[in-house]
Amino acid sequence: MALRGGLGLGAVAVVAALVAAAPAAGGVIGGAARACKPPAYPGSGYFIALSVRGTSCATGSRLALAYHRCRVRDGRAGRCDERVLGFRCRERRTTIPTEIDARVTCTRGTRRVVHVYQQNT
Known part of the structure; x- marks a missing residue:
């Protein structure tokens, strides 16, 4: 039949x-993304969300913190234009005079880490 x-x-x-x-x-x-507990934000602000695909939550947390360190080297509103822990990252942000809201997507081959943060300026 x-x-x-x-x-x-x-x-x-x-x-x-x-x-x-x-x-x-x-x-x-297909290795779906999974949500992780975001790390504590180092400064005035917070990580809102963290998700990983093809890697561990621990790596995602390390990457979010390393990206933050790279970004603030040029000041609180700085940007990171280099590889972080071997990942290529791109950031989409909106800003108002009192805060930055951003979503950062980092990839390394098939691995992907996405974190969202809010930083008070």
């Missing part, structure tokens, strides 16, 4: 078995 779209019951059974086996095989297929 064939289902709509031309898939037979055997094909459906194989797909169902693969989906059921995915957690036993090491997690989500």
Whole structure:
């Protein structure tokens, strides 16, 4: 008996078995991002969110802090234009006179770390 779209019951059974086996095989297929507890912000502000894909939460925390150190070398409103712990980072920010709100995406191959911060100026 064939289902709509031309898939037979055997094909459906194989797909169902693969989906059921995915957690036993090491997690989500494709390496989905996972949320981590953000580190304490070093200064006047805070990290709002931290997520990682293909790496650990500990690496994500280290990277967020290292990026902050790189960024504030040129002053509180500075930017980081170099690799941080081997990751390439890009920052999208909005500013008002009293704060900076930013989302930073850092990649290294298939690994990705995203952190969001607010800094009071």
